[in-house]
Amino acid sequence: MDHFARLGLPAALDLEAASLDRAYFALQRQWHPDRFVAKPPEERARASVEAAALNDAYRTLKDPLSRAVYLAGLKGVELPGDGKTIDDPDLLMEAMEAREELHEAPSGEAVDALAAKARDDMNKAMAGLGSLFLANDRPAIRKTLLRLRYLDKFAEEARARRMNLERSRA
Amino acid sequence: MTLLEIHEPGETPLPHAGEGSLAVGIDLGTTNSVVAIARESVPAALHDETGKALVPSVVAYPAAGGVLVGDAARQLAGTEPKSVVSSIKRLMGRGAADVHAVAGVLPYEIEPGTGQTDMVKLRIGGKARSPVEISAEILKALRQRAEEALEKPVERAVITVPAYFDDAARTATRDAARVAGLEVLRLVNEPTAAALAYGLDKGSEGLYAVYDLGGGTFDFSLLRLEKGVFQVLATGGDTALGGDDLDRAIAERMLAERKRDGLADQVDEAAVKAALALARHMKEQLSDRDQTSGRLEIAGTPSFHALTKSEFDAMADALVERTLGIARNVLADAGMTAAEVQGVVLVGGSTRVPLVRAKVAGMIGKPPLTDIDPDEVVALGAALQAEALTGGGDTLLLDVTPLSLGLETMGGIVEKIVPRNTPIPVQLAQDFTTYQDGQSAMAIHVVQGEREMVTDCRSLARFELLGIPPMTAGAARIRVTFAVDADGLLTVSAEERTTGIAQRIEVKPSYGLSHEDMADMLYDSMDNAEADMTLRLLTEARVEARRSLLALDAALAKDGALLSTEERAAIDQARAAVEAAMAGESRDEINAAAEALETLSKPFAERRMDRGIREALSGLSVGELENRVGE
Numbered sequence: 075m076d077h078f079a080r081l082g083l084p085a086a087l088d089l090e091a092a093s094l095d096r097a098y099f100a101l102q103r104q105w106h107p108d109r110f111v112a113k114p115p116e117e118r119a120r121a122s123v124e125a126a127a128l129n130d131a132y133r134t135l136k137d138p139l140s141r142a143v144y145l146a147g148l149k150g151v152e153l154p155g156d157g158k159t160i161d162d163p164d165l166l167m168e169a170m171e172a173r174e175e176l177h178e179a180p181s182g183e184a185v186d187a188l189a190a191k192a193r194d195d196m197n198k199a200m201a202g203l204g205s206l207f208l209a210n211d212r213p214a215i216r217k218t219l220l221r222l223r224y225l226d227k228f229a230e231e232a233r234a235r236r237m238n239l240e241r242s243r244a
Numbered sequence: 245m246t247l248l249e250i251h252e253p254g255e256t257p258l259p260h261a262g263e264g265s266l267a268v269g270i271d272l273g274t275t276n277s278v279v280a281i282a283r284e285s286v287p288a289a290l291h292d293e294t295g296k297a298l299v300p301s302v303v304a305y306p307a308a309g310g311v312l313v314g315d316a317a318r319q320l321a322g323t324e325p326k327s328v329v330s331s332i333k334r335l336m337g338r339g340a341a342d343v344h345a346v347a348g349v350l351p352y353e354i355e356p357g358t359g360q361t362d363m364v365k366l367r368i369g370g371k372a373r374s375p376v377e378i379s380a381e382i383l384k385a386l387r388q389r390a391e392e393a394l395e396k397p398v399e400r401a402v403i404t405v406p407a408y409f410d411d412a413a414r415t416a417t418r419d420a421a422r423v424a425g426l427e428v429l430r431l432v433n434e435p436t437a438a439a440l441a442y443g444l445d446k447g448s449e450g451l452y453a454v455y456d457l458g459g460g461t462f463d464f465s466l467l468r469l470e471k472g473v474f475q476v477l478a479t480g481g482d483t484a485l486g487g488d489d490l491d492r493a494i495a496e497r498m499l500a501e502r503k504r505d506g507l508a509d510q511v512d513e514a515a516v517k518a519a520l521a522l523a524r525h526m527k528e529q530l531s532d533r534d535q536t537s538g539r540l541e542i543a544g545t546p547s548f549h550a551l552t553k554s555e556f557d558a559m560a561d562a563l564v565e566r567t568l569g570i571a572r573n574v575l576a577d578a579g580m581t582a583a584e585v586q587g588v589v590l591v592g593g594s595t596r597v598p599l600v601r602a603k604v605a606g607m608i609g610k611p612p613l614t615d616i617d618p619d620e621v622v623a624l625g626a627a628l629q630a631e632a633l634t635g636g637g638d639t640l641l642l643d644v645t646p647l648s649l650g651l652e653t654m655g656g657i658v659e660k661i662v663p664r665n666t667p668i669p670v671q672l673a674q675d676f677t678t679y680q681d682g683q684s685a686m687a688i689h690v691v692q693g694e695r696e697m698v699t700d701c702r703s704l705a706r707f708e709l710l711g712i713p714p715m716t717a718g719a720a721r722i723r724v725t726f727a728v729d730a731d732g733l734l735t736v737s738a739e740e741r742t743t744g745i746a747q748r749i750e751v752k753p754s755y756g757l758s759h760e761d762m763a764d765m766l767y768d769s770m771d772n773a774e775a776d777m778t779l780r781l782l783t784e785a786r787v788e789a790r791r792s793l794l795a796l797d798a799a800l801a802k803d804g805a806l807l808s809t810e811e812r813a814a815i816d817q818a819r820a821a822v823e824a825a826m827a828g829e830s831r832d833e834i835n836a837a838a839e840a841l842e843t844l845s846k847p848f849a850e851r852r853m854d855r856g857i858r859e860a861l862s863g864l865s866v867g868e869l870e871n872r873v874g875e
Contacts, residue, residue, distance in 0.1 A: 099473050103640055107669060107730040111429055111633045122729060126671040133666060170832070233576075 076148060077131035087145055087207055089135060098132045139196075139222055142203055149207070151216050153223070165221055172228055182239050189232035196225045267400040267429060267634045268390050269437070269626025272382065272417065274333040275459055277301050278623035279386040281394065282631040287441065287624040290393040297620055299389070303381045304328045305369030313385035327369040332382075335375040336420075337412030338364055376416050380423035387424055400427045402630040404622050407433040407463050407479045407646050410692065411704070414732055429633045431731045435465035436476055436643055437625030438591045441616055443469050443639075451477075451584050455604055455612070456591035457567060460486040464571045466578045466585075475642040478578035478665045480570050485563065487527075487594030493559045494523035498540055498549045507545055515542045522549075530556050531596050557599045564603045571607065577665060588612045591621055642667055649726055649734060652689035652698045654679055654790075655783040661726045664694065668732060673725040675741070679791070681798060682714045686722055688738050696780040709738045711745050717794060778831075785831040789822050789838045796845060799852060806851045818844045 078085040081097040103109070105124040110117055135141045143153060154161065172188070179185045199222050206214045269287070271278045276298040280289045289297035304317035305327045312320060321328045365372040383403075390398045403426075405417055414431055421428045432440075435454035442452070449470050456463040463481035467474055498519055502509055509515060522538045529536040530553050537550040575582060588604055590612045595601065605611050616624065632639040644667055650660040653676070662672050678686065686709045693701030712720055721741035728734050739745065796819065804812065818841040825837040 095470070099470065099475075099640070102473075102642060103638070106640055106642070108430065108633055108641060112635070122669050123671070125730075126669045126727065129667040129670045130672065133670075 077134050077144060080127060080131045081135070083135075085145060085148060087142060087204055089141060091136070094132070094135060098128060101128050138200060139219075139226055142200070142222070143219055145207070146215050146219055149210065149212070149215075151212050151219070153216065153219060162217060162220055165217075165224060168221075169224055169228070173231075176228070176232060176235060179235070182236055185232055185236045185239060189229055189236070192225045192229045192232065196222060196229070199225070266390070266394055266396050266398050267402070267630040268387075268398055269623050269628065269630045270383065270386055270401050270403045271434070271437070271620075271623035271626060272333065272379065272386075272403055272405075272420075273301055273458075273622075274331050274461075275301055276619065277382055277386055278620055279390050280620070280623040280627035281390065282624075282627040285628065285631070287627040287631075289620045289623055290390055292389060297623075299382070299386060300330075301333065301382055302328060302330045303332070303378050305371070305373075307369070311381050313381055329366065329368055329378055332375050332378045335364060335366075336379065337410065337414070337416040338375070376420045376423060379417070379420035383421055383424035383426060387426060399425065400429050400630070400634065402429050402432055402437075402626045402633065404434045404437045404626050405431050406461065406481075407435055407465060408481055409732075410647075411733055418731075429630060432626055432629050432641065433465070433476070433479070433643060433646075434622050435463050435479065435591065436467065436474060436641060437623075437629065438589050438621045439465070439467045439469070439474055440625035440628050440639065440641070441621045442587075442589050442613055442625075443472075443474060448587075450586040451580060453571070453585050453588040453608065454591060455567070455571065455588055455595065456481075457594040457600060458486050458592040459488045459594065462486060462567050462570065464567070464574045466574055466580060472638055473640045473642065475667075476644045476665075477580070478574045479644060479646055480574040480577065482566070482570055485566060487592075487597070489563055490527055490556075490560055490594075490597070491520050491523040494526060494551065494556070495519035497551075497559075498523065498538075498547070501549060502540070502542070502547050505547065507542075507547060509542050509545075511542075518542060526551050527556070527597070531598060553598075560597060560599050564600055567600075568603060568607050582608050586610070589621070590614050591618050593619060643730075643732075644668060645670070645728055645732065647692050648694055649690070649692055649704075649728070650701075651676075651724060652687075652691060654787045656698045657780055657783050657787075658691055658693070658696055658698055658701055661724065662728060666728075668728045669730045671725060671727040673723050676722045676724060677718045678712065678715065678720045678722075679717055680794065681717050683717070683720070684712050684714065685710045686712060686720075686738070688724060688736070690726075690734075690736050697783075704734070705736065707736075707738075709740065709745070712740050713743055715742075716798075717791070782829065782831045782834075785834040785838075786826050789826050789834050792838055792842065793819065793822060796841070799848070803848075803852050803855070806855065807848055811848070815841070815845055815848070 076085065081094065081101065083089065083094065083097055102125065105121050105128060107118065107122050107125055110121040113121075133140075134144050146153070172192075176185065176188055179188060199218050203215070203218055203222075206218060266281065268290075269280045269282065271280075278289050278297050278299065280287050282288075291297050292299075299314045300318050302314060302317040302321075304312040304320040304324070306312060306320055306324060307327060317328055318330075365374050366378075367373075368378075383401075387398050387401075401421060403417060403421055405414055409417070409431075417431060418428050435456050438454050438456065439452055442448075450468070452467050452469055454463070454465045454467065456465075461481065462485040463479065465479040466477045468477055469475075495516065499509065499511060499515075519540060519542075522540050526536045526538050526549075530551065533553070535550065535552040537548060540547050540549060572582075575585075585608050587610060588608045590601065590604070595604075595612075595614075595618050601612055601614070628639065629641065644665045645662055646664060648660045648664045649662040650658045651674075653659045659674065659676075661674050662670060666672075676686070687706065688709060689698065689706045690704045691698055691701040692704050695701050709722060712722070719742075722738060723741055724736065724738045726734060726736055796815075800807075800815075807815070818837070822834070822837040822841050825833040828834070
């Protein structure tokens with residue numbers, strides 16, 4: 075059973091946070107191990123497996139990027155594992171330049187500006203994903219998701235850099 | 245939020261006789277413990293005959309025999325200090341090696357012969373005793389208090405633990421309960437229990453924070469409340485932070501004042517104890533007045549000390565700022581802002597300090613919730629959960645993992661399998677593969693922590709998956725599964741998917757991560773996030789380059805004849821360049837050299853592929869060939 079089906083939701087890119095929560099809470103009410111404290115061991119084990127699967131589904135679908143990657147996987151778009159070399163030359167170039175800029179950013183404000191730009195780029199790329207999924211354009215979906223994953227990582231690197239700058243100033 | 249009513253002792257509405265055994269909530273604290281019971285969603289702490297709910301977490305084994313717990317045990321500290329143990333919670337699930345580090349601070353005598361990997365034993369009252377046995381005495385006393393107050397047998401309990409308690413400490417707590425004759429229905433994290441106590445009013449929905457500042461530890465948790473659901477979103481903390489630091493600051497100031505006034509003190513243990521006791525008293529006084537003073541006597545020489553609230557606030561400011569920094573990080577982890585928090589619950593005696601209240605209010609932009617006694621709130625929440633678990637309520641508690649769990653991969657890099665703040669129970673798997681041709685075993689090293697390199701994380705367990713059949717590098721599919729149950733306990737298993745060879749291990753470290761270690765590890769990860777990331781990327785580049793060199797060497801050994809002497813020389817040169825770059829510290833240079841080598845060896849790879857196809861097709865008849873094509 076895929077994560078969407080497990081939560082009784084349509085397999086779609088756009089998912090309202092509130093309806094995801096509602097579905098998740100309702101099923102956890104049914105399956106959480108706390109409901110099975112007084113039950114026989116085999117029922118407890120079953121509940122634990124169900125609750126774990128629900129948590130995995132919820133965690134995967136809650137974040138828009140991980141949801142998009144998961145949905146793409148269901149549609150046959152395979153992404154290389156996390157941390158592998160980027161195999162898209164355009165993206166590689168973009169990543170190397172951005173990293174250099176981040177490294178040379180002189181102030182917290184400059185880092186913030188780079189992070190804001192990354193977030194902005196992410197929002198734009200996310201917005202464009204919908205029509206790519208509609209058209210089932212697998213190569214374009216793959217390219218966009220790789221870029222989104224890179225941007226997400228870059229934003230995290232910027233956060234770390236920011237914290238370091240603050241610390242060294244303090 | 246409605247105000248909770250807590251009845252006078254003796255007037256507490258008690259359950260009626262004739263029902264089975266009862267389930268209580270227990271806050272097994274470092275300094276004090278509390279037992280409480282909930283009836284129809286109304287929790288109440290159980291008091292002794294003098295109306296006190298707090299039981300000091302002190303155990304004594306007097307020379308005359310027997311065991312004393314609480315105030316009676318504490319009173320023995322003057323006459324028989326060697327028979328009295330306090331703060332035993334700090335040693336739960338810890339090994340002898342951990343304890344030597346605190347032995348100078350705590351008056352413990354470690355049982356000689358305790359191995360490095362065993363749980364520590366202490367020599368008290370002439371006998372070796374483990375923290376589990378000692379904690380069990382506290383739990384027995386609480387159980388007895390409950391049975392006397394309720395006039396019913398008490399056999400089941402929900403016990404609270406710090407959010408940062410690791411596997412070993414949680415197991416030790418469960419074991420202590422078993423020794424005390426209590427079945428643990430569930431271990432619940434302390435901040436979560438505090439939120440439960442405040443969450444009675446089903447009308448309250450939204451994002452709530454729990455700010456828990458105790459004597460020596462700080463925890464901050466974010467929870468979402470929705471129609472009886474308590475969902476922990478993120479949690480964080482620091483155990484080297486607490487109200488005791490403020491006592492120390494005041495005590496140091498007084499000792500400095502004596503020195504300035506020309507008093508030549510021998511600052512021994514008794515002097516420090518006296519200064520700390522006075523400091524604590526002055527700190528408490530400043531909770532509801534603007535200035536205070538005290539008389540300190542060391543070796544018969546008295547001195548007088550004054551302290552104003554603003555002077556004290558200046559001392560406390562840095563500590564409170566640090567707690568707010570942690571709180572901001574937890575908010576960032578959950579992707580939330582302070583403005584979204586609807587209320588903040590204060591837990592722990594140190595939240596009585598007015599500066600703490602003011603600064604927390606300033607950050608969240610709302611006055612903190614302080615209706616419930618911060619010393620009892622955790623036990624009250626545990627009591628509510630005990631009632632819910634035994635069929636009473638329909639509250640649902642969704643908790644998370646406090647620290648990331650992962651595996652060591654090539655180059656000593658940590659691959660996180662279960663990130664921190666993942667909802668539990670959870671089962672997550674990841675596939676790994678072999679690194680070298682013919683590799684027949686794989687070492688599985690389970691670690692806990694936030695850093696990128698194994699050496700900076702805590703090692704939980706090691707095992708080996710043996711009997712992998714000979715395959716080319718990268719062909720095996722080894723699935724490693726991490727399962728964390730609702731109590732936060734981990735099981736790891738590994739399986740080779742192409743053959744089904746499986747191995748399973750329950751991760752039960754004989755001694756665990758100390759509370760302090762966990763906080764340090766979190767703190768470290770923030771401090772070193774950037775350096776870690778750089779090192780991780782560099783190591784990844786090296787591992788990746790090494791992998792492609794191994795593959796190239798294997799191909800050259802097999803099909804080297806496909807290359808001309810010049811081609812071979814060029815490849816060897818590019819190969820040497822990769823080796824040289826790998827010895828350096830620049831990941832860009834490694835990647836560039838590896839890419840150059842790959843471009844250069846592309847024709848070679850193509851030729852090998854062509855030959856492979858030719859070999860596969862050679863000797864086939866045209867008919868067979870057509871069949872193949874048609875397949």
